[in-house]
Amino acid sequence: MIELNINGKVMKFGDGINTDVIIPSKYLELRDPSIFSKHIMEPIRPGVFNDIAKLGMTVLVAGNDFGSGSSREQAPEALKQAGFDAVVAESFATIFYRNSINVGLPVMEIPGVAKFVEEGDHLSINFDTAEVRNITQSTSMSGKKTNSFLLDKLRIGGLIPELQEFVRRNK
Numbered sequence: 001m002i003e004l005n006i007n008g009k010v011m012k013f014g015d016g017i018n019t020d021v022i023i024p025s026k027y028l029e030l031r032d033p034s035i036f037s038k039h040i041m042e043p044i045r046p047g048v049f050n051d052i053a054k055l056g057m058t059v060l061v062a063g064n065d066f067g068s069g070s071s072r073e074q075a076p077e078a079l080k081q082a083g084f085d086a087v088v089a090e091s092f093a094t095i096f097y098r099n100s101i102n103v104g105l106p107v108m109e110i111p112g113v114a115k116f117v118e119e120g121d122h123l124s125i126n127f128d129t130a131e132v133r134n135i136t137q138s139t140s141m142s143g144k145k146t147n148s149f150l151l152d153k154l155r156i157g158g159l160i161p162e163l164q165e166f167v168r169r170n171k
Contacts, residue, residue, distance in 0.1 A: 004127035006086045008058035012119040018069030023078040037081035052083040059123050062089040063114045067096020076100040101150050104158030110143035
C-alpha cells in the first residue's frame with residue numbers, strides 16, 4: 001500500500017514540460033527505468049537526477065500542461081524511479097495524468113500552485129482531501145480531488161502492479 005499523505009521538499013519547473021523533456025526519447029532504448037531515470041529533465045536542467053537525492057527534493061511542482069507530448073508511460077515511471085513521491089501541477093496532459101496513476105505516481109492538479117510554492121519549500125500533501133500545506137510559508141490550498149477509484153489504484157501501487165498481481169493469482 002502506498003501512503004497518500006506525502007511530505008517533501010519541492011523541485012519546481014515551469015509550464016509546458018512535455019514527455020520529451022521529462023525523459024528524452026534517446027534514453028528509452030536503455031529499457032530499465034532505474035537506468036533511464038538518471039536522465040530526467042536533462043534538456044532543461046542537466047544533472048537534476050543527482051540534485052533530487054542530494055537536496056532531498058521529492059515533490060515535483062510544475063505549471064500548466066505538464067506531461068504533454070507522446071503517451072509514453074516511461075515519463076511518469078522515470079520520475080518515480082528518480083525519487084519523486086508526487087507531482088503537483090497547475091494542469092496535466094490527460095494521458096500523462098492517467099499514465100501516472102497506472103504506474104503508481106501520485107499526481108494532483110492545483111490551479112495556481114506555481115505561485116504558491118518556491119523551490120525548496122516543504123509541502124504536506126493529503127491526496128484524500130486534496131489539501132496541500134506549504135509548511136515553509138505557513139499557507140495552504142486545495143487541489144482537484146482525485147476520484148476514489150483512482151485513489152484506490154494509487155494505494156496499491158498503480159494499475160500495472162494490480163494487473164500483474166491479478167495474472168499471478170489466476171495462473
